[in-house]
Amino acid sequence: MMGRQTIVSAVTRVEAGLRQVAPEPPEAMPMHVLRIQPSRGWVSLRLGELWHYRELLYFLIWRDVKVRYKQTALGAAWAIIQPFFTMVVFSLFFGRLAKVPSDGIPYPIFSFAALVPWTFFADGLSQSSNSLVGSANLIKKVYFPRLAIPIATVLSGVVDFALSFSVLLLMMFYYGIVPTLNIVWLPFFMLLALVTALGVGFWLSAFNVEYRDVRYVIPFIIQIWLFSTPVAYPSTLLSQPWRTLYGLNPMVGVVEGFRWSLLGNAAAPGLIIIVSSVVAAALLVGGAYYFRRMEKYFADVV
Amino acid sequence: MSDVAIRVEGLSKQYRIGARPARYKMLRDTLAGMIATPVRALRSGAAFRGRNGRDPKDGDQKFWALKDLSFEVRRGEVVGIIGRNGAGKSTLLKILSRITEPTTGYADVYGRIGSLLEVGTGFHPELTGRENVYLNGAILGMRRAEIDRKFDEIVTFSEVETFIDTPVKHYSSGMYLRLAFAVAAYLDPEILIVDEVLAVGDREFQKKCLGKIDDVSGQGRTVLFVSHNMSVVKSLCRRSVLLEQGQIACDGETSQVIGHYLSDAITASRVSLEDWGDRVTSGEGRLKEFEIFDGTGSPTNRVSIGDAVGFAIHAELFRPFFDPCFALIIHNSLGEPILNLRSLHDGLRFGMVQGRVSVRVWVKSIGLYPGRYFLSPCVMDRREKDIDFTKLCCILEIDPAPGPHGDLQLDPAWGKYWVPAVWCQSLSDSG
8 A cells, every 4th residue: 555655755756856857849849860780891080979978978987987096995195106116116117227328317207297297198098998799788789879888987097197197296205306498398298198098098909899809909009008118118228210110109298298298308309290290190080980890780789 | 741750662771680599509609600701700890881792502591571652641640650569669669760761761750859779778887866967858858958957857757856966876766767768758849759669567556657658749749659569559549450471461540459369379279380470589499389289188279268178298308407497378369478387387398408408387276267379488597588489379169168057158248267166055144
């Protein structure tokens, strides 16, 4: 008896609720017509639609950040511990023992200035690559632009980046390094790191849906990529024209750019940065198109 | 302005399926599989990209989940989509919800479409109820301002006000479902697509869900509703579409369409189950054959109410099982289970068995009211997990009959089952 009353009252409440938020009469609204049909070949990126779903993007980022800090005992501290201890290890082995040159800058800050963007990139890469498979439940049940998933994953890393970046500023203060005017370029290098992470993330996440082996290859890719990026050593070890060609690895541009704009060592790595930017942009655009092309299979395969 | 809400034209969807899993798994096979896997991955990868993927050797088969579907739904119509498992109902919903693309054909949708294939999609256990309402709302396509506006009502409807700032991992499953459904209930699209997975949870919750769907349709919205539960479809939908093997078998008034549901079940006293499509199987065994007998042991599929009836189930178990359980479910014409006979419950023990296993079961006096019934034989393991379950595959007709003490011509509107009872006149003390 009680049960029935609850239902009745609940249903009445729904009715009341719907009356309050009832949509405007249909005449007033433009008729929204959607054609659902097979897509062929290279499809449009539908960036407008992605913009339309920006609030979802915001909530996905917010969820990732919140969950990451809620689930771990040390929470936000991890964002600092990881690059910081890598810096300590690098300073001991590469700086002290191997006497790797550091362009006349104290080795700890030399490597940390590179580790901050590198960690952002590496985390973004590994997490976005697994993001589609990890969101299989969403992909199979709701429609929204799938690009939002890897984008949200990479962007949620910005919070970690901000934390480790503040440690970098503290270290600069400790070493008495005053940034030059070059620092106005820093947002550009941050953007370059973001574009690179997104570009690679698009390729790998779409690839991972099809070939689950990708998951096992990622730690390997990151390791190789770390050693082929001048994080622990300066790119000045290479002579021209090899040094410019080195910029084909877009993370070279990011790392050298961070050092140049923050620590102001040596001349501007202009050519490297141009090469890196072109490669990063190509990765991003190519990755986005590849992703969109593969998108129609996601729900069937994931 | 046209009054069409959804127009589907020649819609088809093709899926690729791999070969059936091997019956006996041996280390040799596993090793061979390990070597073959990368090769197969490359091949299927080629198929995946739409190149020449036809290679009969790796068993890459194609099948049409939907084949050339065309129909129209008018504005404000509530249409039930019914059919057996694998008939293409879910595929149709997924295409209309834009989760997957059709292979050919198209569907035009006039108006804002909202789909509920599941409640609580994207709920995260670590987040609080409040946080999940926002996240889930955004995933379902609500604007933040819209959620802000409806938030209080959503929480009131869900009846979890006190725990709204507690992580949902501490919620009981009932609370979780109520909150999840509350968010969905406040999504107000012009066209609503609902899957029967909504009918989970306790009875009260189910009623709430169905009441809500009824509500939505009452406001002149268009609803597409998928269900296995014919009585619910009957009460909600004036019109229904019956899908069979990816095609429309029947489209029209619900009560008529329901009559065709299950009409592909086999009418015979001896039925081969080997190739029956609507089944749940673990791959560890297979039902082979099913037989029906009357009280004298002669094959038939027609018995009279009150008579004895016997059934035989023949199965093959591909690995040893300790005390497997055979079962037979008898459904009424709406597909609702009426009787469930289980060998384990009636005390049949096999010990360890493998290979061909056959059982017979007798019901001394079948009390089902006259009419048409559907049978689902099943073999399960000791914990009653399905090994192979062939659903609604054959028909048992129950005829009216004169009972031992009078006529047993019973109207299904009076009841569902007859049992012999002992009556006597007692002395009245009120006189």
